[in-house]
Amino acid sequence: MENSTQKPQIAISVKNVSKTFIIPHDKISTLRGAFTSMFNKKDHDVLDALKDISFEIKKGEFFGIIGRNGSGKSTLLKILAGVYAHDTGSIEINGAISPFLELGIGFNPELSGRDNIYLNATVLGLTKKQIDKKFDSIVAFSELERFIDQKLKNYSSGMSVRLAFSVSIHANRDILLMDEVLAVGDVNFQSKCLNEFNKYKEMGKTVILVVHDVGTIQRYCDRAMLLRNGKIEMIGKADEVGNEYIYQNMSDEEKRIKREQEQERIGFEKERIQVEKEAEKLKGKELEEEKKRIENEKIKLEEERKNKVAEITSVEFLDKSGNVKNVFETGEPMGIKVDFKIHREVKLLNFGIGMHSAIGGCIFGYNTQIDKSPVYRNDNFVVLSIDELSLLKGEYFINVTCFGEVAEHVYDFKPKCKILTIYSTGTANKHGGFFLIKHEWKKPLTN
Amino acid sequence: MALGHENYKELVLRLAITDFKLRYHASVLGYVWAILKPLLLFTILNFVFSSIFNFKNSGTPLYSLELLTALLMFNFFAEGTTAGLASLLSKAQLVTKIYVPRWTIVLASTLNSFFVFLANMFVLVIFFAIYEKVPSIGGVLLFILYIILLYILILSFSFIFSPLYVRFRDLSMIWEVCMQMLMYAAPIVYPLSLIPENLQQIILLNPLAFIIHFAKQGLISDHFAKPLNLAILVISCIAIFIVSIFLFQKNQRKVAENI
Structure with a gap:
């Protein structure tokens, strides 16, 4: 039709x-x-x-x-x-x-590269005459001249993909459908494919x-x-x-x-209920003992907590209007809010926040001591505010630490306590690296 | 839809040739098996039925020749329908990853059996020479007609059941048993004359039995079917074929989703 x-x-x-x-x-x-x-x-x-x-x-x-x-x-x-x-x-x-959605349809491992070219090209709609004419060019593009009469099962997967792509671009259709084809092949071959793409465009x-x-x-x-x-x-x-x-x-x-x-949260809750239920099952002396044990544990934990001078209770990322958020866009303002509790009398507290990339590398490490903005005991939270988050897309995490007048007096440390996901749009999405730093290209004025 | 597959003939042939190549690719004797397999079966049946049951002396002097002709035809039917039944499933990639008209896949699979049958025809010619039997022109022409009808039956069966086989894998089991039954329901190992007269008519109602019986009779003893009966057979084969094409067109639409 x-x-x-x-x-x-x-x-x-x-x-x-x-x-x-x-x-x-x-x-x-x-x-x-x-x-x-x-x-x-x-x-x-x-x-x-x-x-x-x-x-x-x-x-x-x-x-x-x-x-x-x-x-x-x-x-x-x-x-x-x-x-x-x-x-x-x-x-x-x-x-x-x-009409095809995948490379190398009909390829058969038991046939030679040559037979497979004919088979695949026929399936893609070429006539034998056309294939005869294009055969050398197909082989040349795939760079498999030496192996063309070997069985396909002796090819590496990369080799068969090259052969398949080569046949498919020679199929010469007006309208091409491609489903994630770029995900295959090594880097060299990929760039070759992309060139071929641009040729289609032309x-x-x-x-x-x-x-x-x-x-x-x-x-x-x-x-x-x-x-x-x-x-x-x-x-x-x-x-x-x-x-x-x-x-x-x-x-x-x-x-x-x-x-x-x-x-x-639900998981924790369930676990707690589970423990309680199990405790109920125990009877008499055993029950008493178990109750005592749990009680002791609670007291111990509480004491441990109290022994801490101060404790970080929660860490959240905030957007510009103060709402909790975990996914940000490049360039957005962001706040990192650290809630804490003080258990023993201290003169002042310092907080440090370190951000790291999930794939490795420290992004920053700031603390209130260096920035000369210590926290006094009447407070219960502190926010690190960032005007413009110039991070590029990726996953990042933060470590938060709480210490006293000197960095050696660590009161609390929460490693990898929060994960941050960043998305980038527009050109920022195409850049490489971690940061979006203002930049421009200067050219000689003579032009 | 315009899918630019202008060259169905080449596609079908390429697929059929590939099948043919692949079928014997890892065997020492290779293509020889295409001929050897039916010959071995023939040797066994010939031994059993001519020496033990002794059909030769009960009015069929050329029993071996009749057996071979019938066996090769039945073999063609059995292999053709089996390959045709499984065609869409065994070439699932061509169904789900690309659009080629589905009938080409079915046709190509049955064509492979036809190639094997053609190779076997050479053997048949040699056997006719050994027995010094020269068939009449009419017998040969009718034989060719019967082969065409047989192929139409194979295609009709494949068109009707290959899309269903994608969903119901039992069909291959059922068909295997049916094939055993058909082998004895048709006059292949026994001559039709051995059967009581009234039963003969019932057996000949089965088109496969009719085709095999009169094809070998025409070649060997110049005994032909009545023109009216032959005409009915031709018409019903064509009717079945047309129905099968309709059914196939209807059932193949969703075949890619069901594989």
Whole structure:
């Protein structure tokens, strides 16, 4: 149903496409299963993988599709390729589309590289004549001249990927579908693939890219679409959609951390109840002994605590309006609030906060002693306020310490007590390293 | 959808040739097995039925030749349907990772058995020469027609059941047993004349039995089916084929999700 006369500038037009999967609880793969399940009504779940999706992709466009796992992006790609049939709606495709979603489909380890090229290329839609003509170029691109008559099973995985990619770029389609292909191959080959990508761009081909990585989308795509739970959340310029995705991830991450903390709390509570219940089971003398033991333990712990001069009770990250938060964006203001309790009389207290990158390396180490801002005994919290958090995306953690007039008198130390997640958007997302430091490139004035 | 797969013929052939290559890739005798396997089976059955049951002297002098013809045809049917049944599942990658028309996969898998059958035909010719039997032109032409009908039956079966096999793996077990039954329900190891007259008609209602019986009769004893019966067979084979294509088109839509 090729339709090149109508709307030639549109490569793909998707209208109101929905897709529902029926997921059996226990996959029925026997006749007996099918028979018995006739009597159990509700033995499957219905998953709406895509809900009323409509969009258009112009010819020559680099179009990105992003979304979290299970957002429906791979399903959409499979529908575009024709692997899945959609339930409702219509899809119109102008031009030859690459029907494959993975490299090296049909590759067989028992066949030689040569046979596999012919097999794979035929599956991708080339005729024998075309393959004959392109054969040398396919082999040359894959850099496997010496091994081409060996069986594929003797290839390393990198070698087969190279062969597969080489065949697939020679398939020469107008519209290309790519699902996370960039994740394969060594660095050299990856850069070769990226070059090939740019060539596609110059040739005016339409490319649809499905990836997790926002950086790739923002670097290569003109436009992008953000999917969430089978719906289009946003569609527009790749940079903006990428940023939206990052914000979405930030709030999801925040929720996840909160949930985790909640669960941890519930876990502690459960454990306590468990211990008490077990104690109840004991009888008579044993019960008395156990009670005594627990009581003693409590007293001991309390004394230990009291013996501490001061104690850090909690550490939180705050946003600019003072709310607790765990996920921040590069450049945001942040406060680190340390709550503490003083048990014994002291003249003054000092606090230190050290931040480290999760992948190693100290970010900063500040303390109230060096900054000449000690804490006096009437206080019960202190906040380290940072106007502009110039950290780039990644995970960081902090250590908090509490000490007296001299650094040797450590009263309390909480190592790795809090984890901080940072997201970056826009160009900041593309930078490397830990910090975003103001910088510019100067050129000689003669130009 | 326009998926740019203009060259189905080459795709089918490439897949079939690959199957054929792979089937014997790690065996010492290689392609020879394609011929050797049915020949060995033939030797056993020939020994059992001509020396012990002695069909040769009960009105079928060329029993061995009849047995070989029938056996090769049945072998074609058995291998073709088995491969066709499993085709979509065994080439799952071509179903779930790419779009190629699914019928090409089914066709390619059965084609492999057809190649084997063609190789076996050379053996049959040699045996005809050994027994100094020259079949009539009509017998040969009808034989070719029967082979085409047989292939249509294989394809129809594969089109109907291969999408179902993806969900119900029992089908291969059931089919294996059916095949044993079919082997004895058709006049392969025994001549039809050995059966009581009224039972003969019932046996010939089975298209497989009809095809095998009259194909070998036509080649060996110039005994042909009634034109009306043959016409009914041709029409019903074509009807089954058309129905199978419809069913396949309907069932293959969701096959990628069920694999």
